[in-house]
Amino acid sequence: MASNENCIFCKIIRGDIPSKKVFENDKILAFLDIFPMSPGHTIVAPKSHVNYFEDVEKTEVCEIFNIVQDLANDYLKKLNIDGYNILVNSHSAAGQEIQHFHVHIIPRKMADGIIRHKIPKNQATSEELEQILKEISS
Numbered sequence: 001m002a003s004n005e006n007c008i009f010c011k012i013i014r015g016d017i018p019s020k021k022v023f024e025n026d027k028i029l030a031f032l033d034i035f036p037m038s039p040g041h042t043i044v045a046p047k048s049h050v051n052y053f054e055d056v057e058k059t060e061v062c063e064i065f066n067i068v069q070d071l072a073n074d075y076l077k078k079l080n081i082d083g084y085n086i087l088v089n090s091h092s093a094a095g096q097e098i099q100h101f102h103v104h105i106i107p108r109k110m111a112d113g114i115i116r117h118k119i120p121k122n123q124a125t126s127e128e129l130e131q132i133l134k135e136i137s138s
């Protein structure tokens with residue numbers, strides 16, 4: 001299993017840094033974020049060090065998101081919440097601060113004041129959509 005000497009998540013996974021674990025198996029660890037956006041904010045990460053989402057084996061993507069779904073279901077039942085965000089920041093441009101792939105589960109309550117994805121006011125033109133579609137499809 002790949003482990004990175006200087007990676008903070010690898011240190012948590014190795015037990016060098018203590019964490020509040022909510023789930024663990026041989027491949028995946030879920031633990032409470034120590035800078036929570038809301039109570040129960042959880043990090044779900046593969047134990048094997050991979051930098052980015054696109055580096056994760058497809059079968060492991062399935063396993064990780066199965067755990068994410070189970071935890072989200074648990075939190076809905078147990079935490080008196082109204083919803084949750086599932087968030088992956090990939091690469092620094094998208095706000096990824098720890099270069100070890102991970103998924104955030106952020107429990108939400110109505111009007112909790114936490115950031116919310118807003119639909120931009122500017123609607124794309126058909127030509128703009130066609131242009132990006134060409135790039136994706138090429």
Ligand SMILES: [Zn+2]
Pocket residue numbers: 003004007008009010011048049050099100
């Ligand atoms: Zn790591």
